[in-house]
Amino acid sequence: MVWLVSAGPGDPELLTLKAARLLAQADVVLFDDLASGPVLDHAGPQAQLIAVGKRAGRPSAKQDAVNALILSHARAGQQVVRLKSGDSGIFGRLEEEIQALTRAGIPFQIVPGVTSASAAAAAMGMPLTRRLTARRVQFVTGADVTGGLPGDINWAALADPAVTTVVFMGQRSFPALARGLIAHGLPPDTPALLAEAVGHPGQRMLPGTVAGLAAMLERDGPASVPGLILYGPLALPGGNGSGTPATP
Structure with a gap:
C-alpha cells in the first residue's frame, strides 16, 4: 500500500x-x-x-x-x-x-494537506476570496518544464484585477510575467505579496505591488529559499485594503 x-x-x-x-x-x-x-x-x-x-x-x-x-x-x-x-x-x-x-x-x-498558498494568506491575515471583491482564486505555475515562463498563458485570466492569483515557482519569471500582466491591463499598483519559506522558521512576507515586486526580483534575483507570489485586491496585510502596500 x-x-x-x-x-x-x-x-x-x-x-x-x-x-x-x-x-x-x-x-x-x-x-x-x-x-x-x-x-x-x-x-x-x-x-x-x-x-x-x-x-x-x-x-x-x-x-x-x-x-x-x-x-x-x-x-x-x-x-x-x-x-x-x-x-x-x-x-x-x-x-x-x-x-x-x-x-x-x-x-x-x-x-490532502494545507497548501503554502493558504498558509501564506493566513500568515498575512488575509482571505483568498471575498464576495464582490475577489470571487475567484487561481493557482498557476510561473515556470514550464524548462524553468522559463510558460508560453501558453491565459493573459485575460491572469490580468483580471478582481481575482486572487497565486504564482507557484515564479520568482525567476515574475518580472517577465508582470510586464505581460501590465500590458494586458492589470494596474501596476495591484497589491502583491512575496512569501518566502512559508511555514518554516525563516518565513518572510514582503508586501508590495506587482510592479514593485517585479522590479525587486529583476534587480536582486530570487532568494535561495522557496517562495510564491500572491497578487490581487486582497494581497494586503489584513486583506482589507485599508493599508498601503509597501513597495520593495
Missing part, C-alpha cells in the same frame, strides 16, 4: 492528524526537501527515511527514479508513505506517481 501524503508547508502543527498517523505507521518514508525537518519527527522508529527531493538549480532525484523506489518498496510488502510538501495535488508531480502505481496495480490513497 502506498499513501501519497501531503505534509503541509513545513510547520509540523499544520500536518493533518491522518498524515501524522500514517507517518507513525510507515515502514518507508520517501520525502521531499520541503517535507523534511520537524515533520519527519512524526515518523516511527521503524521507518526508513529516504530523501527524494527535487529543487530547481540543485542535484535532484529524477522522477522515474522516484517512481521506481516507490514501486520497489511497495512490491516488497512495505507500507510506503510518499511525503510531498504543501498539498500534493498542487504542482506536486502527483500525476506521474499515480500513473506509475496504477500501471503496476498497486493500491494507493491520497491524503
